[in-house]
Amino acid sequence: MNDGLRPGDPVRLGGYELLGRLGEGGMGSVFLARSPQGRRVAVKVVRSELAHDDEFRGRFRSEVNRARQVPPFCTAEVLDADPDHDPPYLVVEYVEGPSLVRVIREQGPMTAAGVHGIAVGVATSLTAIHGAGVIHRDLKPANVLIAPGGIKVIDFGIARAFEATSQHTRTNQMVGTVAYMAPERFDTASGRQVGPAADIFAWGAVVAFAATGRTPFEGESATATAMRILTQPPDLAGLGGPLRDLVSRALAKEPADRPTARELLDGLLTSAAPAGSTDPAGTADPGGTADPGGTVDDGSGGGGDGHSGATSTGPAGKRRRRLIGLGAAAAVVAVLVPGVLVGQQLLHDRSDASPTGAGTTGTPTTGAAATGGPASPSAATSPSGTPGASPSTAADRTRAMLAGQRRILLHVVEIDRDLSLPFDGEVKVGDGTGKDALFVLEPVGVDYMIKSLNPEIAHRPCLGVKLDAEGYAFLVGADCQPGVATVFGISREGRDDKGRTSYSVISEKYGVVQWSPSQKKIYVEHLGDAPIATTFSLVDRGAA
Template sequence: MNDGLRPGDPTRLGGYEVLGRLGEGGMGSVFLARSPQGRRVAVKVVRAELSHDDEFRGRFRSEVNRARQVPPFCTAEVLDADPDHDPPYLVVEYVEGPSLARVIREQGPLRPAQLHSIAVGVATALTAIHGAGVIHRDLKPANVLVAPGGIKVIDLGIARAFEATSRHTRTNQMVGTVSYMAPERFDTTSGPPVGPAADIFAWGAVVAHAATGRNPFGGDSPTAIAMRILTQPPDLTGLDGPLRELVSRALEKDPAARPTARELLDGLLTAAYPVGVGEPAQPLIGTPTAGVSPAAGGDEQGRRPVPPAPAPDPDPAPVRRAGSRRRGWLTALAATAAVVAVLVPASLFGPQLLSGRSTSDRDGPAVTGSPTASGPAAAGSTPASGKPPPSTGADPTRAILAGQRRILLHVVEIDRDLSLPFHGELEVGDGTGKDALFVLEPVGVDYMIRSVNPDIAHRPCLGVKIDAKGYASLVGADCYATAATVFGITREGKDDKGRTSYSIISDEYGVVQWSPSKKGIRVEFLGDAPVPTTFSLVDRGAV
């Protein structure tokens, strides 16, 4: 909410015109501003009494560097920063939409469909944040924004990299909000080190609060709340079903007993969706706005990837879609509950085949993300040892989904293969050259598609590019998870060799397909039309 400027507030910061005050916190104030290009942005300014503290300035510099590593589809994207300015400031994407705290305050506890969407959205954000090597450390309803394009987890100003949780923090100094702090946060001397599990605990407290309207460790003072967190079980009265079990696990006292963000996400997406028959339609926020941002490479505003549609029978016919866009929990979050009830279940039931696929499906599970993935890009498929787990050979699809196998992207309908030569323009060919080899890199439940052509030193990932006439095509792009570079992959049927075929879909731009008239690969929405182009993922050996 823009509250206008107070006496003493800056009117300009660098090249940014300050328009009003959005809020303030422990580190400083947040202002609404206008960039030199006319874009509205949020500018976070360090408090005057802290800006001359070398220790704090070091923390702020770390904040900027770490925040740049987090994929922007789930957080407010870092646009600019000047740690050396007096006072230092950070410029991030301005996100329209109320905070979860405001939604709960105005509407009360969320309905099951809304609650599940929030739980999934925040778990997805944590998967990406942790995959970038960052701990949020202050996850709470006020830092979850319910935006038209999906939820955004904001305020990474006190997030700390895994390997630097105490470098800029004085003894006995804590950052965060007591009601959402994990037990280990209260003992920084002899207790276990604070890691990503602390954010998982906060996720459980946030979801419990959204479900019931109260904190699961409620007390009449911060000290009383802290004591309950350390010694008492959470009060989850009013939270039922599979979500209660996940929240209970997230709120375990022992950090090692909590699930990872990726395990939370898998659990949420495989749980039975909680919408009851005849549940009254009630919007969480307004209907999302439509529009296509200028694409390619990585300078557009990325949006959260969307889980794939439900997996078909073991030997299915091609799937027809009911709408022009493959919607899931991301758009359901910003749409009415009626849209949630119809569209979210499709995305939530899809990944069930990861843990319970049919024995007659020789090609492995429906493509919904690797069970070993915990974050974006290659970090999602590599364990702490730095080496990918060995492939057993019994399930090649899982190895492909984990980013462990090189593949050909075989266009079934024209019996050709995609290739990305060094010049960065996508072509089709016979699949014999090094420029035809790709690898899937998990990003949440979707993927980036990266060329393993050694001649491509930059822009090796496939991304959507919009030309001057508004037509979308695939080109080489920088490997950052954005709306232009993240794709869902959904099983469609079988090719003429009996291999499973898939559609490749950008939620922002449409279906990847072969255009006979243009003699090239295009990306566009299809409405109710069947998917005209499918792809086989042909195994070509270990990465």
């Protein structure tokens, strides 16, 4: 619903004419606007107090660039953004269609066919989002739009820029909606990082809401809901059939026990869809845009969130397990009571898809390399499923390399050279023939440590970022301990001249790994909006 502009609202941002207000939330306000080409778009304007925060602007720019890599077929396409505007804003596709929360509130729980359609649509979106190296972080019914052409998941990825700037998180607030938050979102004391598995948990809660009209951990308050998420099994009464098992697995307390988005999608497509499966929306009406997001609530995602213009009324290999005890449950009470400032420092966000993208066929590697995250480093089998077998296809080799199962050369595409870590501990480039040029990727969440296999290096065998006396960042050998200086995102960029997938290597804190033609050395730098000039391909050199 277009409420018209309020006194003090801008009438124009950049080249966009603002036509009316669609909603507002913790991150800002959303407006219906007209582009210079006459297209209707949705413009999210970030809260004014963030406009002068350089850290936020940098993160906002980074997250927008990532979000642009998500295929638009099942999401609201990111069209434009200006992080340097006062205030910063983001322009996305305007989606015609109601949100899932509006449909449930107006029509009640969906039929089995409708729920299956929602489950498939959202799992497809998460497969694409994770495959582009993005984590949604605020998946909820209000961020699921039922458009005439199918399900659209909106507002993905951008929440991280807000969340990481914790000094701007207001009292009694976190980024997201409590009822759809995974247990690890509350367990801040352990330092456990939030990855794609948190979105899978939210998928389970969203599907349960579509089937039952309530959230699976519904409590009388945000604190009570959070406590149930941490300590109680989900209430899935009213949800049956094969879908119930998938939802139950998605709502596992331990992230490693949840399926990946690709595994969800495979399970949904191989199980029998309910008879008469049609458009889960029933009917579609005008509206729909990105939720400004950001505030905590304990309900099902309604209440002034700006979605669809609605005015809401009311696996193989061992995995390490860690029980979430009462300490974590007690901590969440402190997080959610008034007077406590909250905010999580998230280490990483990047991941990589297989060379053929999110829709790669074949058996997924344990840990979801096919959906944007690394496979479990403890997986003992090759992608083909045979212990010790060589990968049989390019996609298999890529998954095995990303899973840390293969020795690799890090080939610098633009100069046709390979990284090396000699005994002196300073990263160089060479012809790739020496023992100092062999590396292996060690997955850390959705990111990686890069470990040298040079037998002459007993200490500091992992690549890390070091600042020199003048503050410039470059790569050196470092201890293999996960941290901001040793964990890197690996993001697909294209192909090299031999047809191999090429990647950018990025430190979340220090920037992109680059080659300096003038200084003849590898360095690390934040590029802003400048294009990435140095990419790497992974050259298989046998089993690790």
